[in-house]
Amino acid sequence: MEKYRIRKMETADRYEVADLICVSTNVWYMTNGASAIFPTSEAADVFWQVYETLDPGMGIVAESERTGRLMGSCFIHPRETHISLGIMNVHPNYFGNGVARGLLTHITDLADREGKPVRLVSSAMNLDSYSLYNRAGFLPQKAFQDMYVPVPEKGLKVEYDGLDAVREGTLDDLDAICALDMELVGIDRRKDFDYFLKNEPGFWHVSVLDGEGGKLNGFMASSGHSGSNMIGPGLSRTPQQAVALTLAELKRYPGRTPVLLAPVRCPELVQQMYALGGKNCEMHYAQIRGEAKPIEGIFMPTFLPESA
Numbered sequence: 682m683e684k685y686r687i688r689k690m691e692t693a694d695r696y697e698v699a700d701l702i703c704v705s706t707n708v709w710y711m712t713n714g715a716s717a718i719f720p721t722s723e724a725a726d727v728f729w730q731v732y733e734t735l736d737p738g739m740g741i742v743a744e745s746e747r748t749g750r751l752m753g754s755c756f757i758h759p760r761e762t763h764i765s766l767g768i769m770n771v772h773p774n775y776f777g778n779g780v781a782r783g784l785l786t787h788i789t790d791l792a793d794r795e796g797k798p799v800r801l802v803s804s805a806m807n808l809d810s811y812s813l814y815n816r817a818g819f820l821p822q823k824a825f826q827d828m829y830v831p832v833p834e835k836g837l838k839v840e841y842d843g844l845d846a847v848r849e850g851t852l853d854d855l856d857a858i859c860a861l862d863m864e865l866v867g868i869d870r871r872k873d874f875d876y877f878l879k880n881e882p883g884f885w886h887v888s889v890l891d892g893e894g895g896k897l898n899g900f901m902a903s904s905g906h907s908g909s910n911m912i913g914p915g916l917s918r919t920p921q922q923a924v925a926l927t928l929a930e931l932k933r934y935p936g937r938t939p940v941l942l943a944p945v946r947c948p949e950l951v952q953q954m955y956a957l958g959g960k961n962c963e964m965h966y967a968q969i970r971g972e973a974k975p976i977e978g979i980f981m982p983t984f985l986p987e988s989a
Contacts, residue, residue, distance in 0.1 A: 683745055683778045685752050687787050690740030695733075698742065698754045699726040705770040709807065715962070724908030728768055731985055732756040735876055741787055743771075743780045753780035757788055758986050761869040763973070764792045765987040766801040781813055789817055789970065798971030800868070800989040802942070802982050805964035819968040822976060822989075825942035827963035828954050830912075834936040839957070843890070843925040850887035850900060852878050857897045858889070865916055867974030873914075873986055877902045888929045890922050899978075901926035904985060905934060912941035913983035920949035923979035928953070947979050 690698065703725040707717040719725045732740060736758055743753040752775040756767030766788055771780045792799045804810050805824065850858070855878060859871045877885045884905040892898040899917030904910060912930045917923040927950060931939060942965055943951050967982055967989035982988045 683747065683752065683775055685743040685745055685775075685778070685780060685783065687741055687743050687783055689738060690742050690754065690756075694740075694742055694751060694754075695729050696722070696726070697751050698729060698740070699723065701751055701754055701772050702728055702768060702770050705772055708773045713806070719908060727904075727906045727908040728756065728985060730882065732758065732767055734882075735872060735986060740767075741784060743783055745775075752778065753784055755784045755788065756986075757791070759795075759797075760872065763798050763800050763868055764788065764795070765989065766799055767987050768984065781810075785813060785817055792971070798969055798973050800967070800969050800973070800987070802965050802984060802987055802989045803968055805966050811966075814968055814970075817970060819970045821966035821968050822973070823967040823980060824945045825965045825967070825982070826945055826951065826961050827940055827965060828943050828951075828959040829938050829940050829962050830931060830954050830957050830959040831938045832931055832934050832936065836935045837928070837932045837957070839928055841925055841928055841953070843921055844928055847888050847890055847925050847929040850878055850889040854878070854887075854889050854897065854900070857895065858887075858900050861897050861900065861916060865918070865978040866976050866980060870914075870988065873988070874900075874902070882906075886930065886933055888926055890917065890926060892918075898922050899926050901930050901981070902983075903930040903933065903939065904983075905937075909985045910934065910937055910939045911983050911985065912939050913981045914988035915979075915981040917979045920947050920979055923947060923981065924950050924953050927981075931957075942982055944979060944981065950979070 700722040703719040703722040739757040753771040755769040758765035890899040899922040901915035903912045
């Protein structure tokens with residue numbers, strides 16, 4: 682067994698972490714008969730960019746005591762109401778050394794000290810990953826089917842009731858977005874949505890649907906980064922609103938194939954994505970360790986940042 686120590690992620694680790702994320706993720710998918718997720722380690726650097734901007738100094742790594750090489754890494758995404766576990770990776774050369782368990786224990790110990798639940802999005806197909814979290818006390822709350830949806834080069838030409846009511850989100854919507862998040866899910870992601878709406882990196886966008894009395898009926902963010910072209914996170918009161926918001930964000934990516942996490946119990950959204958040529962590529966669970974409000978409405982998480 683290779684001995685390791687867990688320490689704070691440092692700026693000097695940035696590109697080794699990106700390479701670790703790229704290699705470990707691609708190896709798992711290719712071993713299981715799928716295509717590589719990241720074309721280059723540079724694409725995987727988006728995780729450092731986003732997490733280090735949102736929560737500076739909160740990443741951790743497992744470093745070999747013998748060689749000083751990074752054996753594993755994870756980003757921690759603390760919020761007022763919870764702690765989210767960001768992407769966790771272990772280098773294939775170090776599988777079986779208890780690295781993932783060590784990283785996870787570090788995070789759950791932190792959460793226990795702060796008295797907060799831990800939230801994450803985990804693969805339903807990677808049974809080693811599922812078992813790791815399940816043994817640590819995580820319980821699935823919602824199931825999602827990951828769907829790739831091709832958007833034609835000439836743009837998405839689709840009509841849908843309520844699509845015309847979707848508008849671009851602005852910083853003036855931040856309080857209403859946070860209020861809806863708290864009402865339906867019981868979590869506070871103000872820092873995340875402030876970051877999305879300001880869009881300083883240039884690859885984020887947010888759409889919203891107005892409700893009554895200054896409230897919102899839904900919101901949907903998306904990332905257009907080459908290493909993470911995803912629709913979400915999003916939340917709405919009804920399935921129809923979820924479809925309209927999703928279509929509005931898909932329209933932003935002509936010639937590309939974004940991925941989204943569609944709730945398995947939202948057939949209106951799933952069937953609409955099939956109609957657009959969407960294909961399933963994975964299954965994920967939103968999991969929680971600790972007490973949490975039952976999720977209401979149509980909740981769509983994402984991987985960057987973790988938003989379960």
